[in-house]
Amino acid sequence: MFRHLSxxxxxxxxxxxxxxxxxxxxxxxxxxxxGWSLLHPIAMTAVFTVVFSQLFGDGNPIGxxxxxxxxxxxxxxxxxxxxxxxxxxxxxxxxIRQSPLPYTVYxxxxxxxxxxxxxxxxxxxxxxxVAWKGDPGPLVGxxxxxxxxxxxxxxxxxxxxxxxxxxxxxxxTAHILEVGAQIGFFLTPIMYRRxxxxxxxxxxxxDINPAGMFLAVIRDPLLTGVPTAAGLQxxxxxxxxxxxxxxxxxxxxxxxxxxxxxxxxxxx
Amino acid sequence: xxxxxxxxxxxxxNAHQQKRVSLKEYLVRRLYNRSVxxxxxxxxxxxxxxxxxxxxxxxxxxxxxxxKTTLLKTLAGVYPPTTGTRVVEGKICSLFxxxxxxxxxxxxxxxxxxxxxxQGETPTxxxxxxxxxxxxxxxGEFLNTAVRNYSxxxxxxxxxxxxxxxxxxxxxxxxxxxxxxxAFQNKAQAxxxxxxxxSRLMVMVAxxxxxxxxxxxxxxxxxxxxxxxxxxxxxxxxxxxxTVTGKRPVAA
Numbered sequence: 001m002f003r004h005l006s007x008x009x010x011x012x013x014x015x016x017x018x019x020x021x022x023x024x025x026x027x028x029x030x031x032x033x034x035g036w037s038l039l040h041p042i043a044m045t046a047v048f049t050v051v052f053s054q055l056f057g058d059g060n061p062i063g064x065x066x067x068x069x070x071x072x073x074x075x076x077x078x079x080x081x082x083x084x085x086x087x088x089x090x091x092x093x094x095x096i097r098q099s100p101l102p103y104t105v106y107x108x109x110x111x112x113x114x115x116x117x118x119x120x121x122x123x124x125x126x127x128x129x130v131a132w133k134g135d136p137g138p139l140v141g142x143x144x145x146x147x148x149x150x151x152x153x154x155x156x157x158x159x160x161x162x163x164x165x166x167x168x169x170x171x172x173t174a175h176i177l178e179v180g181a182q183i184g185f186f187l188t189p190i191m192y193r194r195x196x197x198x199x200x201x202x203x204x205x206x207d208i209n210p211a212g213m214f215l216a217v218i219r220d221p222l223l224t225g226v227p228t229a230a231g232l233q234x235x236x237x238x239x240x241x242x243x244x245x246x247x248x249x250x251x252x253x254x255x256x257x258x259x260x261x262x263x264x265x266x267x268x
Numbered sequence: 269x270x271x272x273x274x275x276x277x278x279x280x281x282n283a284h285q286q287k288r289v290s291l292k293e294y295l296v297r298r299l300y301n302r303s304v305x306x307x308x309x310x311x312x313x314x315x316x317x318x319x320x321x322x323x324x325x326x327x328x329x330x331x332x333x334x335x336k337t338t339l340l341k342t343l344a345g346v347y348p349p350t351t352g353t354r355v356v357e358g359k360i361c362s363l364f365x366x367x368x369x370x371x372x373x374x375x376x377x378x379x380x381x382x383x384x385x386x387q388g389e390t391p392t393x394x395x396x397x398x399x400x401x402x403x404x405x406x407x408g409e410f411l412n413t414a415v416r417n418y419s420x421x422x423x424x425x426x427x428x429x430x431x432x433x434x435x436x437x438x439x440x441x442x443x444x445x446x447x448x449x450x451a452f453q454n455k456a457q458a459x460x461x462x463x464x465x466x467s468r469l470m471v472m473v474a475x476x477x478x479x480x481x482x483x484x485x486x487x488x489x490x491x492x493x494x495x496x497x498x499x500x501x502x503x504x505x506x507x508x509x510x511t512v513t514g515k516r517p518v519a520a
Contacts, residue, residue: 097341
């Protein structure tokens with residue numbers, strides 16, 4: 001494990017150069033440049049705000065827009081890391097066949113790329129919040145959310161790695177994950193508030209939902225700003241759940257890599 | 269000090285004879301069922317013991333599918349041994365599949381960086397080598413265009429220039445590289461000779477027996493993933509030629 005991480009460290013220049021390339025290629029031909037990555041979540045947020053802000057929100061469009069946009073940013077990051085990350089070994093096969101770098105470099109390439117998109121959307125949320133509330137409270141929320149984002153990156157990397165290894169053996173894994181993600185979108189409190197499920201006794205659905213755990217440690221503190229004592233305690237529990245979930249994903253990923261890393265290249 | 273040590277290395281893997289199995293099929297139709305989709309166990313290498321010391325030049329010969337390339341890729345660390353241990357000390361330069369793994373949308377210059385990083389260079393260490401690589405590849409302005417527009421020959425030039433830009437201690441070569449046009453071929457061969465003399469040790473897979481005789485100090489003959497003979501070039505190559513042609517070799 002330690003050797004694996006040090007091998008990753010030596011590959012950092014390679015990794016970061018490719019992440020930069022991925023970003024540039026994505027926006028190269030677009031007038032809006034980096035703004036393109038925001039267009040999709042912002043358009044979705046606009047639609048959600050128009051349609052659902054009365055239904056699920058408290059009637060304040062900006063409040064609901066920041067809620068939906070931050071939820072979408074986190075959700076899209078987790079979804080894309082899992083589904084597109086699962087394809088990363090197949091996509092980087094030519095490097096794998098040439099160089100003994102650890103395979104997790106390629107899943108990390110994918111996860112870091114999507115992390116940057118998520119960060120840009122979250123930045124828009126922070127700017128909106130600061131402008132709307134007129135005080136720097138959201139920056140405290142941001143500070144409380146950053147460790148959550150770090151946990152999410154580790155968990156997403158682990159899931160992408162598991163998915164990528166399974167994809168080598170079952171090539172339709174990414175497709176199945178996409179179907180799962182579509183179902184997951186509606187089971188996760190992204191466009192509606194968690195309290196809606198709590199009121200109907202369905203809160204456990206969110207409690208066992210990993211995406212729900214990461215929303216609770218990224219979106220909730222970000223939107224709350226300066227927390228109350230009770231809120232802080234609740235956030236502590238949320239962090240505990242997210243940390244346990246991340247540890248489980250990492251444990252599983254380590255097991256899968258240990259089990260399959262000698263076989264996977266023969267199945268690509 | 270460069271060193272290669274393979275101890276009891278075997279590489280085996282399962283391949284499905286019929287087709288790749290999807291997860292849905294696996295769950296629904298149990299296609300993994302051996303009678304429907306039999307599994308073939310491939311023994312790519314079996315119980316290879318090989319020690320190469322500083323200064324040795326090894327040639328690997330054998331018929332197609334004997335495991336020569338697999339051996340080379342195992343030495344390079346690309347194929348992990350299923351059992352046994354692999355110890356390779358020294359900076360490795362592997363010259364096989366070098367035209368794979370280009371980022372098609374990136375420019376030649378950018379690909380030079382990516383490949384160099386892949387070979388273990390850092391932004392500081394590569395700075396001094398960029399000019400040399402560009403000069404050797406002779407691609408001029410084309411380095412500023414996307415690699416997707418390159419011809420196969422141009423790609424090969426670039427790949428070869430990058431791959432040979434590091435000062436390797438362990439040189440792994442697959443077949444004789446046919447690189448680019450005639451002028452470049454001469455240059456490439458000169459560079460190869462230079463690398464072969466400067467590297468601490470070399471393992472070369474080749475079908476050109478004369479080249480092996482000329483360049484190597486020791487030859488390994490492989491069949492079915494096993495080393496069946498290991499000795500001086502003349503001795504092994506003569507035995508190989510005798511078996512393959514059924515004739516005594518003409519004195520070399």
